[in-house]
Amino acid sequence: MKLKFKTQQFQTDAVNAVCDLFAGQEKSRATFSIVEDAQLSMMQNELGVGNALLIGDDTMLKNMQAIQRRNHLQLTKGDWKGGFSFPISFPMSIPARQAPQFCVEMETGTGKTYVYTKSIFEMNRRFGFTKFIIVVPSVAIREGVYKSLQITAEHFGAHYDNVPCRYFIYDSKKISDVRQFATSGNIEIMIINIDAFKKAENIINQAQDKLNGETAMRYIQDTNPIVIIDEPQSVDNTPKSKEAISLLNPLCVLRYSATHREKINLLYRLTPVDAYQMGLVKQICVSSNSITNDFNKPYIMLKSVSNEKGFRAKLEIDVQAKNGTVSRKTVTAKPGDDLFILSGRRELYDGYSLAGIDCTPGGEGVEFANTESVMLGKAIGGVDENILKRAQIRRTIEAHFDKELRYLEKGIKVLSLFFIDEVAKYRTIDGAPGIYAEMFEECYLELLEKPKYAELKRRFTVDMNSVHNGYFSQDKKGVYKNTRGDTQADDDTYNTIMRDKEWLLSFECPLRFIFSHSALKEGWDNPNVFQVCTLIEQKSAFTCRQKIGRGLRLCVDQQGNRIEDRDVNILHVMANESFAEFADTLQREIEQETGVKFGVLQLSLFVGQTYTEEIVQQKSVDESDAEMLIGFMKDHGYVEPDGRPTELAR
Known part of the structure; x- marks a missing residue:
């Protein structure tokens, strides 16, 4: 095409x-x-x-x-x-x-x-x-x-x-x-x-x-x-x-x-x-994949550590307000601080006094008086990370299938893009499936058996290995590795994914789910990416705009025509944070990067707008104007030929 x-x-x-x-x-x-x-x-x-x-x-x-x-x-x-x-x-x-x-x-x-x-x-x-x-x-x-x-x-x-x-x-x-x-x-x-x-x-x-x-x-x-x-x-x-x-x-x-x-x-x-x-990009729909209202066991996540002005750690914990409501908040703690106090005296945090903070690069973490420790970006008391990742993958496949049911008859190929932080989680050093690949195949086959997707099962009969694939860089020995995206090792990766751009849009290409290392955060996009799933750590440097940027373009059909239907052009983002967090972060990034301020009246909103201006001028009636006025009144029955007003005028 x-x-x-x-x-x-x-x-x-x-x-x-x-x-x-x-x-x-x-x-x-x-x-x-x-x-x-x-x-x-x-x-x-x-x-x-x-x-x-x-x-x-x-x-x-x-x-x-x-x-x-x-x-x-x-x-x-x-x-x-x-x-x-x-x-x-x-x-x-x-x-x-x-x-x-x-x-x-x-x-x-x-x-x-x-x-x-x-x-x-x-x-x-x-x-x-x-x-x-x-x-x-x-x-x-x-x-x-x-x-x-x-x-x-x-x-x-x-x-x-x-x-x-x-x-x-x-x-x-x-x-x-x-x-x-x-x-x-x-x-x-x-x-x-x-x-x-x-x-x-x-x-x-x-x-x-x-x-x-x-x-x-x-x-x-x-x-x-x-x-x-x-x-x-x-x-x-x-x-x-x-x-x-x-x-x-x-x-x-x-x-x-x-x-x-x-x-x-x-x-x-x-x-x-x-x-x-103007309808030039897809609308964005965020599917949140995070645990809420799970406040019955101590939850602690380490978000950052610093020793610039004494040792400090930013911890995400469940804090109880004066009215008794509990919400997840980020607090700053120093050695000796007691999470029992910082949490609003929640008994679940009794014994969690901060004993030490390690800022060593690669070994960042904190230790509590009860000997428990948390590493940077990790959490205790939370749901197993792999359960959340599996939920993200399953929801992505489900949204993908739902769109295929609606868009196949329109001639639109649906693609989904997964960002991962480690190549080995999708493909191991010896080429075997990693944990994400295994999760994907299990969820794919499980969902495909649903009666709702029977039509898709009949249509897509190719081997499972052809449905999904990863684009990763390799070293000289052919071993897949993590890269930044700007190295010589990335050349073959990008050559492949760029060369395949039109092929990926064709129904003849069996590939519908793409996995890539997070280095692919800029420079590549495909108009028919309808789902973006970020299987990355919360501490990732990925911005919300980078997450959505790979799928913002309006989609195309099998003839290469751009589809401008707003009901079709919807990008689903499978985020690993709450909707409120994602929306707030995205809005803040747009404000910082473009200068647009949401909810604020700016001069730029008014510049270029048009309005109607009526100008009233005072003018004295001259003899010519008077003749025209009398003529009009005679013609419309307001004045007799001799100049006397008629009943209509009275």
């Missing part, structure tokens, strides 16, 4: 917000000389092709402020080209310059990559720009961008007269790609990880015999590329990274993210609230 794309106004607005920066620019390009030492000792001059900016700073500033007014954004004032204002420590053969930076903010799942790809083609058509570099923070995002360029190539080819375009992932073993990037007169798009060029020892910054003693970076610098940063909060978040971006000698820097940490010259904004109200 092939995914289909259509022109959407909000995406067009985002594209125009960038392209209109260059209003007044004539279509042109710059050339520069590349000297190559040939084998026959002959000197050959070849022209390189770069971007040329022909408008001045004043024009660009005026264009930017016009765009900001149009999109109801705060106007940039003062030093708008503040960009990179520190000395360059790398050797540069051309003068370092400050490149203006601009931000586009778009909620996850609304087509950020599509927008900046279309912007590339539009800037080429309007202004002749040909050299573009997309800088990414991780392997996952790099592979996602490359896959997006692949699946949109035919779409953009049809819209832009099949203009020649080459896109490639920078590979230090293929330096000739950089030379072609510099010399080609066509659209050239290089995708590169920030780690590939931010150190002086990177190959891209080393002189190469194949490049006549020049560095690959010098070739890039001469092209004056337009640099696109995907997820800048993870790319140029250090002085070294900012310096590396400046080293590219960009014509300008375009920053695309849903969660900007630095909002520099904001041109366009589509918030999570906007996306939801």
Whole structure:
């Protein structure tokens, strides 16, 4: 199957917000000389092709402020080209310059990559720009961008007269790609990880015999590329990274993210609230998998330890209020503190006096006077962790089956995604099923036997092993391992899951349940993920937005058409916390990352709204007006021909 794309106004607005920066620019390009030492000792001059900016700073500033007014954004004032204002420590053969930076903010799942790809083609058509570099923070995002360029190539080819375009992932073993990037007169798009060029020892910054003693970076610098940063909060978040971006000698820097940490010259904004109200993303339904009202035995969970200002521990315990109600709360305790007192004198905690706190990395824990101890992220007195995990898995499969019953006739493939914190819990070192895989298969077969799902049992007759699978990295010996998501070991993992994107959407593919290590928290998503299950510890660094981000996109059918039915596009999150905790955390994250304040009247709510204004003017009646008035009254029977009022007028 092939995914289909259509022109959407909000995406067009985002594209125009960038392209209109260059209003007044004539279509042109710059050339520069590349000297190559040939084998026959002959000197050959070849022209390189770069971007040329022909408008001045004043024009660009005026264009930017016009765009900001149009999109109801705060106007940039003062030093708008503040960009990179520190000395360059790398050797540069051309003068370092400050490149203006601009931000586009778009909620996850609304087509950020599509927008900046279309912007590339539009800037080429309007202004002749040909050299573009997309800088990414991780392997996952790099592979996602490359896959997006692949699946949109035919779409953009049809819209832009099949203009020649080459896109490639920078590979230090293929330096000739950089030379072609510099010399080609066509659209050239290089995708590169920030780690590939931010150190002086990177190959891209080393002189190469194949490049006549020049560095690959010098070739890039001469092209004056337009640099696109995907997820800048993870790319140029250090002085070294900012310096590396400046080293590219960009014509300008375009920053695309849903969660900007630095909002520099904001041109366009589509918030999570906007996306939801416009029906551009799935609705979210949270299924809570936590134990409530289990207050009849002492419950203690260790949430954190610290020795910054004396030893302290944050403990979650059941606290009794003055009115007798009991609720689960987090308290801060120091050595010697008695949980009997902290719990509101609940007898269940008698004897639980804090004896010691261990802050040793990897061994964080607390010990009580009665010799019981709790490790970080663990609990005593709670329900067996595996019982909760099994409940999450079962509820995910059940929600998956329920959607399949409704969506199969619509031609919609349903996928579920499980995040796990340890690969061994799904697949052991020798390749055998881990505890999560065993739980899944047991729950799957048990639910499939229900009469309610008889239709699914008839339809899905493939081997159990084909129904679910995991995407994990392997070491050189082929052993599956945990990784962060930005290492060389992740390459094959992401290549596989990205290459399978359309295949996963097809009914021909038997895979419906995907397990992945938590490193896959960014860079990959699939429009038909309808369930996200987080089989991770409470102390995980996963944010709520990362949990939902992998399944926010609107789903597609077997023809690749986007389905916009709100009743269909519902994402279920199987959370390991209460609904109130999840909702509160998600709302707080959105407020911190976007500036949107829930329940608070903000200026942005009113800017751009329209209203009707009636203006009353006092005016003296002249002779002409009087004649018109009398004529009207005669015509409508209010006045006799001789001027006397009629009964109607009285």
